[in-house]
Amino acid sequence: MATNNDDHGGPAVSDEEWARFLEQAGEGPGEAPKEPSARARMVTERLRREDEQRARAAKKGRGRGAGAGRGAEPAGWRTGPAWQEMQGRGKTRRRLKATLAVAFVAALALLAIRPELVIDRVTGRAEQDAKAKEPLAPETARPTAAPSAQYPDRPxxxxxxxxxxxxxxxxxxxxxxxxxxxxxxxxxxxxxxxxxxxxxxxxxxxxxxxxxxxxxxxxxxxxxxxxxxxxxxxxxxxxxxxxxxxxxxxxxxxxxxxxxxxxxxxxxxxxxxxxxxxxxxxxxxxxxxxxxxxxxxxxxxxxxxxxxxxxxxxxxxxxxxxxxxxxxxxxxxxxxxxxxxxxxxxxxxxxxxxxxxxxxxxxxxxxxxxxxxxxxxxxxxxxxxxxxxxxxxxxx
Structure with a gap:
């Protein structure tokens, strides 16, 4: 595993370890992002300079057909997996809101066309109609009274x-x-x-x-x-x-x-x-x-x-x-x-x-x-x- 020394001559962590460190930090369960330490800022600045140097070197080479090189800068806390997950949740919420809005509009349209579907449920008419259609038990003796007169509807x-x-x-x-x-x-x-x-x-x-x-x-x-x-x-x-x-x-x-x-x-x-x-x-x-x-x-x-x-x-x-x-x-x-x-x-x-x-x-x-x-x-x-x-x- 390759390592680099910082400007002060001390051993530096490898680029892969630093990228893994930032990725693990970004996957924290809902924790607020922490301000990078002085050493972290220093390593990030060094990686940025290396990217700029590679970019300048690329401009001096072939001007057409150059592939899009991958930068050495690792994913930061605003661009890494945690932030992408937050963006995904945001899209899901937006889709859910859109679906609910469509359902709400459809419900309003149905209410405009057949208001009795809601009115009957609010007033209890739907439940009364359902009970009125329930079959009676078989008759075993002469009834003592006539059936209820609560049947106003026409056939x-x-x-x-x-x-x-x-x-x-x-x-x-x-x-x-x-x-x-x-x-x-x-x-x-x-x-x-x-x-x-x-x-x-x-x-x-x-x-x-x-x-x-x-x-x-x-x-x-x-x-x-x-x-x-x-x-x-x-x-x-x-x-x-x-x-x-x-x-x-x-x-x-x-x-x-x-x-x-x-x-x-x-x-x-x-x-x-x-x-x-x-x-x-x-x-x-x-x-x-x-x-x-x-x-x-x-x-x-x-x-x-x-x-x-x-x-x-x-x-x-x-x-x-x-x-x-x-x-x-x-x-x-x-x-x-x-x-x-x-x-x-x-x-x-x-x-x-x-x-x-x-x-x-x-x-x-x-x-x-x-x-x-x-x-x-x-x-x-x-x-x-x-x-x-x-x-x-x-x-x-």
């Missing part, structure tokens, strides 16, 4: 159940949950379970099958009725062929009028299916109580208004032990049935739903009157309702 094609308690109800057949089957009144657990499955199949075929809703013949539902109930089947056949006030197929099957269609492909459902002993040994009654909500839109081009029709049905199915009763396997017997229709033209008995729209060109009937009734109130008993007349609704 749209994109959100046809907006503004309705049904927004929290199950979709379609998922809303018909079967209770656990148990052996009862001379029927095995398996027989009761089969009866529950058949009852659900009938409710789906009669009220949720897209073909049935479109107005087609509900053959799948008819096939589930025990042929022994010939009189009932004859009534239903006459109603489907020529509906009138005395034999309206809407009493059993849900169909939309030709001027309307479903807004989307979802019907909301809420209710329960209970198992009770039948009137005689070897029989079990299945009591169904379900409300179906149909969002409908007119079929004319460009129609966007959504109007919801609501039907509540109470129906008794009877399952019998074939060892004690003459029944056809794979079918059920229908008992008493009641229905209540909300938002459909009164005194129109053509077997279809005809909800009201702002467009007066649709099917209409007498003007409703009387005390408003909530069609979503499942705490009411349909047996207490007066079936005649044309009442008003508190909401749809």
């Amino acid at each position: 749209t094609l994109k959100e046809p159940f907006k503004g309705s308690p049904a927004v929290q109800w199950a979709d379609g057949a998922a809303g018909i949950e079967l209770p656990e089957a148990t052996g009862l009144n001379g029927l095995s657990k398996e027989q009761v379970g089969t009866g529950l499955t058949l009852a659900k199949q009938f409710l789906v075929a009669a009220n949720l099958d897209p073909a049935t809703i479109r107005g087609e013949r509900p053959q799948a539902a008819l096939d589930l009725i025990d042929p022994a109930q010939g009189e009932l089947l004859d009534v239903l056949e006459r109603a489907l062929a020529k509906p009138d006030k005395g034999s309206d197929p809407l009493r059993m099957f849900t169909r939309a009028g030709a001027e309307t269609r479903l807004a989307g492909d979802v019907v909301k459902v809420r209710g329960r299916l209970e198992v009770r002993p039948g009137d005689a040994h070897g029989q079990v009654d299945l009591l169904a109580d379900y409300t179906f909500v149909y969002p409908l839109v007119q079929t004319k081009p460009g129609a966007e208004e959504v109007s919801r029709s609501i039907i509540r049905r109470q129906m008794k199915f009877t399952v019998a032990n074939p060892k004690e009763w003459r029944v056809k396997a794979g079918t059920v017997q229908l008992g008493d049935y009641l229905y209540d229709v909300g938002n459909s033209a009164c005194s129109v008995y053509d077997g279809s739903l005809h909800p009201s729209f702002s467009d007066p060109s649709g099917v209409s009937g007498p003007t409703p009157s009387g005390t408003p009734v909530d069609p979503y109130d499942r705490s009411r008993s349909l047996s207490e309702e007066t079936r005649e007349g044309c009442g008003t609704l508190s909401r749809s």
Whole structure:
């Protein structure tokens, strides 16, 4: 390792050692730079003079094509690694500030376009809307009150159940949950379970099958009725062929009028299916109580208004032990049935739903009157309702 003597004849540190010393000093963890000692200043001055001498010698040589020689002066505390690191941090901070500025401008633009995104969060509306869409637990008994009335929004094609308690109800057949089957009144657990499955199949075929809703013949539902109930089947056949006030197929099957269609492909459902002993040994009654909500839109081009029709049905199915009763396997017997229709033209008995729209060109009937009734109130008993007349609704 080469060494140099200073002007006083004493041994001097090598250039490499001095450069390493300054580099280590510059890498101190955040310490303030120290004033170089007299010896350090003297060595630095000597190195500077050597650089100047080399520069003058280079000028006397070839004037073109001279390479850029590297100076002997080591990196100082303002030009060494520590200072470069500080410059790097400064660039990072500047980039971070620029990124934050861009994000802030984008946020302002979004706020200008959709202020409800911020306003709803500040006011708590967003959280309320999220809770309003949470699905409800299955119904296991008759409710004691009507659903909350805090649903002011109007339905749209994109959100046809907006503004309705049904927004929290199950979709379609998922809303018909079967209770656990148990052996009862001379029927095995398996027989009761089969009866529950058949009852659900009938409710789906009669009220949720897209073909049935479109107005087609509900053959799948008819096939589930025990042929022994010939009189009932004859009534239903006459109603489907020529509906009138005395034999309206809407009493059993849900169909939309030709001027309307479903807004989307979802019907909301809420209710329960209970198992009770039948009137005689070897029989079990299945009591169904379900409300179906149909969002409908007119079929004319460009129609966007959504109007919801609501039907509540109470129906008794009877399952019998074939060892004690003459029944056809794979079918059920229908008992008493009641229905209540909300938002459909009164005194129109053509077997279809005809909800009201702002467009007066649709099917209409007498003007409703009387005390408003909530069609979503499942705490009411349909047996207490007066079936005649044309009442008003508190909401749809």
